[in-house]
Structure formats: structure tokens, C-alpha cells
Amino acid sequence: MSRAADPSRAGPWLWLGPALLVLGAIYLWPLLDAVRLAFTDATLLRAPTRVSLDAFAAVLSDPALPGILRVTGIFTAASVILLQALGLGIALLVHRGDRRGLPGMAALRALVLAAWVVPGIANGVIWQIVFSEAPFGGLNAVLAVVGLGPVAWLSDPALAMLSAIIANIWQGTAFSMILYYAALKGLDPALQEAAKVDGASALDRFALVTLPQLKGTILAGSVLVTIQTLGTFDSILALTGGGPGQATEVLSLYTYNTVFRGFDLSRGAVLALLLAALSLAAAALYALILRERR
Amino acid sequence: MTIRHSLRLTALSAALTAGLTAPSWAQEDMVTRSRVGPADAPNSMSFRLTAFDLYAQDPKTRATFEALYLDMLKQFPGWKIDTQLQTNDIGQEQARMLEQARAGRGPDCAMIDSSSLGAYRAAGVLQPMNASFSKAEIDDLFPFVRKAVTDDQGNLLAYWWFTDLRVLYRDTRVVPEAPQTWAQAQAAGLASAKAGYEGLLFSGGRWEGTALDWLGNFWASGGDLVDAEGAPVFGLGENRAAFITALSYYADLVTSGASPARVASITNYDDFLAAAAAGSTAMFVGGSWQYEQLRGTLAPEDFAAWEVSELPGPSADAGATGAGGWTIGAMSDDPEKVKLCAAIAKLYAGPGNVAQGLLPTATAYYKASDVFSTPTNLAYSKFLEHGRPRPGVAIYPEIANQIEIAIGAVLSGGDPAEATDRAQQAAQSAYERL
Structure with missing residues (x-):
């Protein structure tokens, strides 16, 4: 084979080119278009007429934005913490079950994964039925049997946020569980055995042996789940629509409303960039963690 | 033949066609989930519609509208309608369709929610349908409807085919x-x-x-x-x-x-x-x-x-x-497509409303069918005096x-x-x- 015909001499671009083209078309082009729109006065009703920073000024001076960011922060933080905790808990359960050869572990994994494949809108609709406050509503009807409730799951602003978080956790736990399950599978069992021989209790083995080994997974999972949660709006749209008032209107839903109800494409683009910036910050953190691990 | 007789006959024949005859293979082929009319028709018009009539869950409603569409298409030989279903997320659907229309990629004809009509008018994407509606027909629309669907030159930019309150x-x-x-x-x-x-x-x-x-x-x-x-x-x-x-x-x-x-x-x-x-x-x-x-x-x-x-x-x-309701508007500059779009609007405003019991927006329709003369509908028409x-x-x-x-x-x-x-x-x- 001649040197010119040897593909390995062409450098990485030959191999990376197709992937970069596809990724560029799918991810980079929309992002660049959002950047372009953010510096215009474009609306859904007319094409841009000029280049300006007005959309940035409008977003920064929007009196509703601090409230939206606060709601987004609460929703994201609570979701990430609970998703991680539940995902780890279920992964430990399944992993332990696997090691002991208990029957039904595959079914348990499938059950958790079933929620993951439900589309966001359907997830919102399902939980809207569960949280219905009608006298014949799902969860309240069950609570009434034991003499509790009724609970204002969706009409009370604080509880509506809790309901949105529960719906998000129900759907997203599977992703965290998969991450932790894979990580647990990769751990060296010899360390556990050694700790056991040294007389460490189950709690000590978890806190001092298992958790330190999962540090990288916990951090990486947190970042991935954060990005995923920041982009969640479809389930909230179906569950509460962002209400009552703006009690559950997260940044992604606010962006959606700005574009599709206010027809404000440029301000929507700025909000989308803000969302992308928050996600990129999380991704940068992810990259830093990986570098540290290496 | 009066409008009253015509409406009654059209709705009756549609109901008979739908109810008394089992859907034949030929009819099923003429109405699919994405098309009405012969598949090999040389001309086609795209129409974006909601899922409450031609594609309703209720088989009777669906069959009635299938028959009405096929009957109407007889006036347009060589044409088929490429149907596109809207989702129930009306706000997003209407905004997306407007964006597509502005970019020249919208449907030729579409159902537009009356709450979004102002945005479509402002964007200048609607084609007048005057050629298919007489001045008397336009003047017969309820005043609030006429004001919403006509421009300063008297052009009919969309037809508001039913209202509600x-x-x-x-x-x-x-x-x-x-x-x-x-x-x-x-x-x-x-x-x-x-x-x-x-x-x-x-x-x-x-x-x-x-x-x-x-x-x-x-x-x-x-x-x-x-x-x-x-x-x-x-x-x-x-x-x-x-x-x-x-x-x-x-x-x-x-x-x-x-x-x-x-x-x-x-x-x-x-x-x-x-x-x-x-x-x-x-x-x-x-x-x-x-x-x-x-x-x-x-x-x-x-x-x-x-x-x-x-x-x-x-x-x-x-x-x-x-007062709410839906309109049908044309977004194509092809006169034949605008004409077909107007025919669809008339289908819904006349026998379509009779079949579904929806409230028409022109007084002539109330006189044309007994369906609109029930005590409840008469009460509604009275309430509409306070409708906005x-x-x-x-x-x-x-x-x-x-x-x-x-x-x-x-x-x-x-x-x-x-x-x-x-x-x-x-x-x-x-x-x-x-």
C-alpha cells in the first residue's frame, strides 16, 4: 500500500469528519442560529430588521426573570439530589440482589426503566390524574380512605412545585439507577471482602469503601442529570402549565411561552442561550471532573 | 332549491352514506390518514386540520365528514387534499404553523383558532377568499365575526365557521x-x-x-x-x-x-x-x-x-x-387552491355544523336548519348578543x-x-x- 493511500496517514479529520458534520448539523447549527437571532429583533410575525442588543436588555430587565430562575433553581436542585439518592438506592438494591441471586431483579430493573421511556408529556398527564384534587381524584381518594387529605397537590404553589419534582423524579430515576448500577458492577469485590474481613459494618463498608469509589460517578451523574433537568419542560407543561401563577414555570417553559405565546423570537433566543450557558457550565464541570480523575 | 333544503339534503345524504352503507374499500382508499381524494390526482392542496371531524374518534362523525368531503370534491375533479393533523396543543401548533407560513412552508389551507387569527392577519399570510363568498354572505356574518375576518378593503381573509360562548x-x-x-x-x-x-x-x-x-x-x-x-x-x-x-x-x-x-x-x-x-x-x-x-x-x-x-x-x-370558535384560511396564492379552501370552509359552516350541532356565525344558517332552532341553541343565539x-x-x-x-x-x-x-x-x- 502506498503512503498516499494509507488512511491512517490522513490524520484524525478523516475519521472525525463525518461525525463532526452530523453533530454540527444537529447541534451546532441550531445553536449558531439561536446566537444570530439573539442579536436581532426577530419575532415569529416578521423577519429580523436590525442587529441589536435589545433582546439581552429586555431579558436582563425582565422583572419576572428572578422568580423564574428561583423556581428553576429549586426544581433542578431538588430533582438532582433526589434523583441521585434514589438512583443510587435502587442500584444498590438491584446490585445486592444480583449478587445474592435473588429472583425478580431483572423485573425490578425493567419496572424502573419503564418510567424512563414514558414521554414527558405523557408523564405530566399521568401525574395530573394522580394529583387531581377532585373529590374522586387519584391520590386524594386513596388518602381519604385512611382519613387524610385532601391535599392541594396542584393548586397550592409550594405543593405544585413538590408535585412537579415528584413527577420528574419518577421519570428520571432510571437514568441515575443505570449509571450507578454500571459503576457498582465495575467495582472490585475484593475491597469489600477485605473490609468485611477487617470487621467493617455494612454501613462502614458503604460509606468508606463503596462511596469513595463512586465519587466520579456521583459527580458525573449530577452534572448529566442537572443538564437533563434544566431542559425539562414538557412534563411540567402537561402537569401544571407552569402554574398556579408562575409557581412552577421553569426557565425552559418560560422560554417556550416567550416564543410561542409572546411570539418573541429574539428574546426567546436569549433565554435559550441562558439555558445553554447553564448547561454548558455543568458540562464544563463534568469535563473538569474527568480530567481530575485521569 | 332554498339554502334550507340544500343544507338538509347535504347533511342527510352524508349521514345516509355514512350510516347505511358499510365503508367500501374504494371509499377507504379515497380517505386516508393523510389524504382525501384519489391518490393519483394531478393536483393537490395541503390542508391542516384538527382531529374533531374528519379524523374524529367517533366513527359516526368521521364517516359523516368523509362523505361530506368526497361529495364536495366532486366539484374539483383532478384534485386531492393532502391532510395534516394538528395536535391538541393549540397555542404551539398555531405559532409553529404561522412560522412555517411566513417562511413559505406552511399549508395551503388551514384551520386557524380565532384567538390566533390576529397574528396571522398581522403577518400578512392570509389570501382573500372573496371570489368564493358573495358580499351578501359576508354581510350576513355576525358583526363581531365580520370585523375579525375582513380587512379595511372588505377582503375576506378567513371564514369563521363556528362560534361558541x-x-x-x-x-x-x-x-x-x-x-x-x-x-x-x-x-x-x-x-x-x-x-x-x-x-x-x-x-x-x-x-x-x-x-x-x-x-x-x-x-x-x-x-x-x-x-x-x-x-x-x-x-x-x-x-x-x-x-x-x-x-x-x-x-x-x-x-x-x-x-x-x-x-x-x-x-x-x-x-x-x-x-x-x-x-x-x-x-x-x-x-x-x-x-x-x-x-x-x-x-x-x-x-x-x-x-x-x-x-x-x-x-x-x-x-x-x-365568544370563541375556529376559522379556515387560505395561505396559498394559487386561485384554485383558495377556491378549494373556501369550499372546505363552506362544508364546515353548512352541513358540518349541522352534523356536529355547532353554532354557525351567519344568520342564514340558523334559518336553514332545525338543528339550530332547539331551545338551547336559540338561547345561545340570544346570549351571543352579549358575546365578545x-x-x-x-x-x-x-x-x-x-x-x-x-x-x-x-x-x-x-x-x-x-x-x-x-x-x-x-x-x-x-x-x-x-
């Missing part, structure tokens, strides 16, 4: 007399709550229905949403006072116990039907079309006890109600968004004046950027 439903066994004022409505709600019911139900969640159902209260208080230029003014001057008054009415219903707190989470009309069917409510603010749904939901003896009346106002002589459409301006969807936020805020204990000022400021800011 918001009414008060009540179980006369619990609430014998129709409340005419807000005070009476609150008293009736409290009385029904004491009798073990939920009280007066209404939409208070984040969706368009909340805004439209509440607007009658605002208009009855003397408020206007926009000025002559289309700028939002609902939170300024006398309008502000009306806005606060109407918001306070809703807030008082909840704080007094006349309505349950859960109204803040109601985001669809089906909740009212479910509550009526479960016997948990005796009063709700719903859409005019729900009367027939109620008939299908309740046992005959229970349905007989339910009546509709006009929305109560701040005083007995001050009433208003929001949503303003046909592009900023309306954002105004509605702010109204929903304001209602949610006051139902959660917020201050009506603060909610009004925030809504006005947000709507004004959005208006300046449009």
Missing part, C-alpha cells in the same frame, strides 16, 4: 334559579357547598380557557383589553379598575368557600363533565358545546335537571361572555398568558392590584417588541 351550567335540583349577578353566584356556590357539593367550578389553571372564560367578567365590568391601535391597556385607568374588580370576583369565590381552591389547577373542560358525572358539583362555567357532551355523559333523568344560563355579571343588567370575541391582535396570546398568571396569583392569595400591574407591564413590554 361561555355559559353557566347548573343542576336545578340544587340551584333552582339562575344566578344573574356575581353576588348571587357566590351565594349559590356557598349554598351548594353547604349541601355537600364542591361549589362553583371554573378554569383557573395555566391555559387559554382560563383567560377566555374569565374575560366576560372583565368586559361586563366595563374593561377593554386593547386600545384602537391594538396596544394592551387592560391595566390602565378605568380598565385597571375593571380588571382588579373581575380578578377579585374570582378570588372572593375561593376565599368565601363558594368555589374550591382546586379551580387554580383546572386546565381543561373535561374536569367539569367529570365532576357533573360524579355528582360532585352543581355549577360550573363551561363552553356552549358542553351541553351536548353533558347529555351524552349523564343519565337522562340527571341531564334533564341541568340548565344553562348567561354568565352572571357585576349587576343583573351588565353581562358579557367570551378576543381582540384580533397579535399581542392577544401574550395578554391571555398574563391573565392566566394573574388569575393563578390571586387564587393563591396574591393581591389583585399587584397582579394587574405586573400583567400590564409584561404585556406592554411584549407589545413593544412585537
